[in-house]
Amino acid sequence: MFICRFTHDLRLEDHAALAAAAEAGPVLPILVLDAELDQSLRRSPRRAAFFVAAVCALDASLRERGSRLVMRRGDAAEVLTRIARECGATGVAWSARYDGAGMQLDETLRAQLEEAGLQARLVHDAPAIAPEEIERSDDGMGYRAFQAYFERRRALPIPSFDRPLLMRFASAEIESDPLPQPSDFGSNAALPEASSSVAAAALEQFLSSSALLYATAQHVPAEDGTSHLSPHFSFGTISMRVAVRATLQRIDDPFLLNEERHSLRLFLRSLALRDFFLQLAWFHPETQQMALQERMRDFEFAQTHPALDAWCEGKTGYPLVDAGMRQLAQTGWMHPHVRAVAASFLCFDLGVDWRVGRDAWDRLLVEDDPAVATGNWQWIAGVGADLAQYPRIYNPETQARRFDPEARYIRRWLPELEHAPLATWQRKREETPMLPLFDGSAYPARVVDHGAAARAFLARYRERVS
Numbered sequence: 361m362f363i364c365r366f367t368h369d370l371r372l373e374d375h376a377a378l379a380a381a382a383e384a385g386p387v388l389p390i391l392v393l394d395a396e397l398d399q400s401l402r403r404s405p406r407r408a409a410f411f412v413a414a415v416c417a418l419d420a421s422l423r424e425r426g427s428r429l430v431m432r433r434g435d436a437a438e439v440l441t442r443i444a445r446e447c448g449a450t451g452v453a454w455s456a457r458y459d460g461a462g463m464q465l466d467e468t469l470r471a472q473l474e475e476a477g478l479q480a481r482l483v484h485d486a487p488a489i490a491p492e493e494i495e496r497s498d499d500g501m502g503y504r505a506f507q508a509y510f511e512r513r514r515a516l517p518i519p520s521f522d523r524p525l526l527m528r529f530a531s532a533e534i535e536s537d538p539l540p541q542p543s544d545f546g547s548n549a550a551l552p553e554a555s556s557s558v559a560a561a562a563l564e565q566f567l568s569s570s571a572l573l574y575a576t577a578q579h580v581p582a583e584d585g586t587s588h589l590s591p592h593f594s595f596g597t598i599s600m601r602v603a604v605r606a607t608l609q610r611i612d613d614p615f616l617l618n619e620e621r622h623s624l625r626l627f628l629r630s631l632a633l634r635d636f637f638l639q640l641a642w643f644h645p646e647t648q649q650m651a652l653q654e655r656m657r658d659f660e661f662a663q664t665h666p667a668l669d670a671w672c673e674g675k676t677g678y679p680l681v682d683a684g685m686r687q688l689a690q691t692g693w694m695h696p697h698v699r700a701v702a703a704s705f706l707c708f709d710l711g712v713d714w715r716v717g718r719d720a721w722d723r724l725l726v727e728d729d730p731a732v733a734t735g736n737w738q739w740i741a742g743v744g745a746d747l748a749q750y751p752r753i754y755n756p757e758t759q760a761r762r763f764d765p766e767a768r769y770i771r772r773w774l775p776e777l778e779h780a781p782l783a784t785w786q787r788k789r790e791e792t793p794m795l796p797l798f799d800g801s802a803y804p805a806r807v808v809d810h811g812a813a814a815r816a817f818l819a820r821y822r823e824r825v826s
C-alpha cells in the first residue's frame with residue numbers, strides 16, 4: 361500500500377502523484393490540513409469555500425470507487441508517518457509546490473519521511489511539462505524569457521498520467537477527521553461548484569464557444585469571455601495536461617476559421633504562461649521575496665502610499681482600476697487584462713512595492729498560486745521575467761477607452777457610474793474633480809495624476825538602469 365497525499369490536486373483524473381503511488385500497489389488517499397494550508401485558506405474566505413467544495417467532491421468520487429478521503433489535521437510528517445505505520449504503507453507520493461516556502465516544506469517533508477524509513481515520491485503535477493523536461497538555457501537555471509520557453513515547450517509532447525487500470529484504492533478503514541467546512545477557516549462564503557466534473561464541463565464548454573473569440577476576450581473585460589479556469593488549475597480540479605491536450609485537439613478541427621484557430625493558439629499561450637511562471641519559481645525559489653532581476657533587487661518601492669486604501673477599495677478615481685478591484689473584492693477573480701492595469705497602477709502610479717499588491721490580492725483571490733502571483737507581479741513591476749528595456753506602464757484611461765469603450769465593464773462594477781454619461785468621466789474630469797451623481801454619492805477624484813506619476817517613476821527607473 362502507498363499513500364497519495366492530496367494537496368492542490370483535488371481530482372482523480374490525469375494525476376501524477378496518484379499514478380506514482382499506484383505503481384506500488386493499492387492507494388490510500390489522504391489530505392493533511394497542516395498549518396500552512398490552514399493559513400492560506402484563512403486568508404481568503406472564497407478560497408476556503410472553493411477548497412471545501414473541491415475536497416467534498418473528491419471524497420464523493422473516491423466513495424464511488426469504494427474508498428474515501430482520509431482527512432487529518434496536524435503536521436504533515438507526523439500525520440503521514442503515523443498513518444503509514446498504522447496501515448503498513450511503504451511510502452507517500454505527493455505533488456510539488458513551486459513557491460520558495462512551499463518547496464522548502466516539500467524538501468523537509470521528504471527528508472522526514474525518508475528518515476522514518478518511508479519512500480517519498482515528490483512529483484511534478486501542476487505544470488503540463490515538468491520544469492526539468494524543458495531543455496535549460498546556458499546557465500542551467502531554466503528560462504527567464506517567456507517567448508524562448510514557449511517555443512521550446514511547443515515542440516514537446518504532453519505526457520498523460522491517466523492510469524485507470526492501475527488505480528486500486530485501499531478500502532480505508534482508517535479513522536478520519538470530519539471533512540472541512542468553510543467556517544473552520546472563518547469563512548461564511550457560499551460553497552461554489554468546484555469539482556473535477558465541473559472543471560471538465562467548463563473546459564469543454566469554453567473550447568466549443570468562447571475560446572474561439574479569445575483574442576478579443578482576453579483584453580475586453582466586458583465580454584467576460586475568458587475561461588475562468590484559474591481556480592480549477594490552482595486547486596487541481598483539472599490538470600493542465602488535459603487542458604493543453606484538449607486545446608490542441610480543438611485546434612486540429614478542419615472547420616475552424618483562421619481567426620478562431622488564432623484565438624485557440626493565444627489560449628494555449630496563456631496556458632503556457634502558467635507553466636512558465638511555475639518553472640521560473642522552481643529554478644529561482646528566492647524570487648518569492650526578491651526581484652528576479654538582480655539590478656532591481658534594491659530598487660526602492662514604497663511600502664505604502666496615502667492612496668493605498670483607495671486602491672484596495674476601488675476608489676482611486678480611475679474607473680477601470682476601480683472596477684477591477686471591486687470585481688476582485690466581490691467575486692474573488694479579476695479579468696486578466698484589468699489585473700495588469702490595476703497592478704501597474706499600484707506599482708507605477710503609486711510607486712508601491714509589488715509584494716504589497718500581491719499580498720493584498722492574496723487575501724481576495726480564490727486562486728492560491730504564490731508562484732504564479734509573484735511571477736506576474738514582478739513582470740508588471742518591471743523587475744521580473746519581462747525583458748523589455750523599460751516597464752510597460754499602462755495608462756488606465758487610455759486602456760479604458762480602448763478596451764471598455766462603452767464602459768460596460770466599468771458600469772457593471774461601479775454602480776455610482778451606472779447612469780453617468782460616458783463623457784462625464786472620460787473627458788471632463790479635470791473640470792469636475794468630484795463627480796456629483798444622481799443618488800447624492802460621488803465618484804472619487806483621481807488620487808494621483810497618472811501622467812506626472814508615470815514620468816516621475818520612469819525618471820527614477822532610468823537612473824537605476826543607466
Ligand SMILES: Cc1cc2nc3c(=O)[nH]c(=O)nc-3n(C[C@H](O)[C@H](O)[C@H](O)COP(=O)(O)OP(=O)(O)OC[C@H]3O[C@@H](n4cnc5c(N)ncnc54)[C@H](O)[C@@H]3O)c2cc1C
Pocket residue numbers: 578586587588589590591593594630631632633634635637694695696697699700703725727728729730732733736737740
Ligand atoms: C498582477 C497579476 C497577478 C496575477 N495573479 C495570478 C494568480 O495569483 N493566480 C493565477 O492563476 N493567475 C494570476 N494572474 C494571471 C492571470 O491574470 C489569471 O490567470 C487569469 O486572469 C485567470 O483568468 P482565466 O482563468 O479566465 O484566464 P484565461 O485567460 O482563460 O487563461 C487560461 C489559463 O491560463 C493561465 N494564465 C493566463 N494568463 C496567465 C498569466 N499571465 N500567468 C500565468 N498563468 C496565466 C491561467 O491558469 C488561466 O486560468 C495574474 C496576472 C497579473 C497581471
